[in-house]
Structure formats: structure tokens, C-alpha cells
Amino acid sequence: MSAIIEAKNLNLGYNDELVIKDATFSINAKEFVFITGASGSGKSTILSSFFGHLDVKSGHLNVFGVSMQRASKNRINHLRRSIGIVFQDYKLIKEWNIERNVMLPMVINGYKKEVCKSQVEKLLVHIKLSHKANKFPLELSGGEQQRVAMARALAHNPTIILADE
Incomplete structure (x- = not known):
């Protein structure tokens, strides 16, 4: 089986503080992979590196064969087309209705x-929120917002899904 994500001696962090040290995997x-650990242990940090939101401090990280240390902004944007992301705080656009939020990717x-x-209609039926397509995120419960975030992550048929909690 070929690796879609490879890390060797990967170091990640913010400013001068390393959060992930010498990770190889x-x-x-x-x-189907779970990354577990205590709060503040670097789970979100490592996921952020997979889609180019956080730069690699040192070591090597390849995602779909793309070296994240050397990839241009254009290449990272292209890479993101293969990735569906469910953010910890969902990152729904509060001024957009649910249909438009799911459609974004x-x-x-x-x-x-x-x-x-057509795709949004199918996904909203699947997550049992088709009756709320014209509602806005702040009109939904937390669980409903989470389901919208999951539908958005699936909308463009990504190769990989990254879900942060």
C-alpha cells in the first residue's frame, strides 16, 4: 500500500515553541486513523500541517507526494482540492445559509x-437537514452545525477527510 501522508523527523510548532517533535509515521x-492525546498535545497542529495551514519547522512531510516544505502556494491550493476538512469550530460562514455553506468547496x-x-440536496437529505437548507448556522444547534460541517467536507468528493474532534 502506498502512503498518502508521510512524515519523517517532523517538527511543528508556533514561533519558537515546538509542539510536535521528531514525529515519523x-x-x-x-x-482509518485516529490521532489521540491530551488537550494541547498537538492534534490540531498536526492536522493543520496536512493541508498547508501550518508550515513545517524541520523534518519532512509529504501529502499525496507533495513536499509540504517546498510546495508553492498554487500547489498547496491544488492539493487542498483532494482534502475535506471538518474544523474543530466548524468554520461555517454565519452570513450564508446552510445550502451555500455546504456548496462552498x-x-x-x-x-x-x-x-x-444536486450534490447539496443529496447531502442535506443524508444528514437529515434538508428542511433547514435556508437557515443560517446560528439558527442551528451545535450538533446540526457539526453535521453541516461534515456535509461540507464531503461535498467535493475528497480523497481524504481530516476531522478535528
Whole structure:
């Protein structure tokens, strides 16, 4: 099996503080992986590095064969098209209705409007929120917001899903 994410002696952190030190691992296609640890142990930090939101301090990190240390902004943007992300705080756009929030990654990836509408309808039925398509995030419960965030992560048929708690 080929690795879709590979790290060797990976160091990550903020400013001068390392949060992840000398991590070496690989994640293969079709694996279901949990990263566990205490609060503040670096779970969100490591996920952020997988989609280029956090730079590698030292060591090596390859995601889908892309060296995250050497990748251009364009290459990272292209890489993100293969990744679905459920953020810890969901990052729903409060001024947009649920339908539009779920549609966001498809619009970014250039899907046609009809495809976007059809995919969003299917996902909202699947998460049992089709009756709230025109509601706004702050009109939903926390659990409903989380389901919207999951639907958004799945909307563009990514190769990998990163879910932060």
C-alpha cells in the first residue's frame, strides 16, 4: 500500500515553541486513523500541517507526494482540492445559509451550478437537514452545525477527510 501522508523527523510548532517533535509515521490509502492525546498535545497542529495551514519547522512531510516544505502556494491550493476538512469550530460562514455553506468547496473547485445544487440536496437529505437548507448556522444547534460541517467536507468528493474532534 502506498502512503498518502508521510512524515519523517517532523517538527511543528508556533514561533519558537515546538509542539510536535521528531514525529515519523505514514498513513496509507484506505486506512482509518485516529490521532489521540491530551488537550494541547498537538492534534490540531498536526492536522493543520496536512493541508498547508501550518508550515513545517524541520523534518519532512509529504501529502499525496507533495513536499509540504517546498510546495508553492498554487500547489498547496491544488492539493487542498483532494482534502475535506471538518474544523474543530466548524468554520461555517454565519452570513450564508446552510445550502451555500455546504456548496462552498464545490464552488471553489469549479463545479457547475446544477451539480452543486444536486450534490447539496443529496447531502442535506443524508444528514437529515434538508428542511433547514435556508437557515443560517446560528439558527442551528451545535450538533446540526457539526453535521453541516461534515456535509461540507464531503461535498467535493475528497480523497481524504481530516476531522478535528
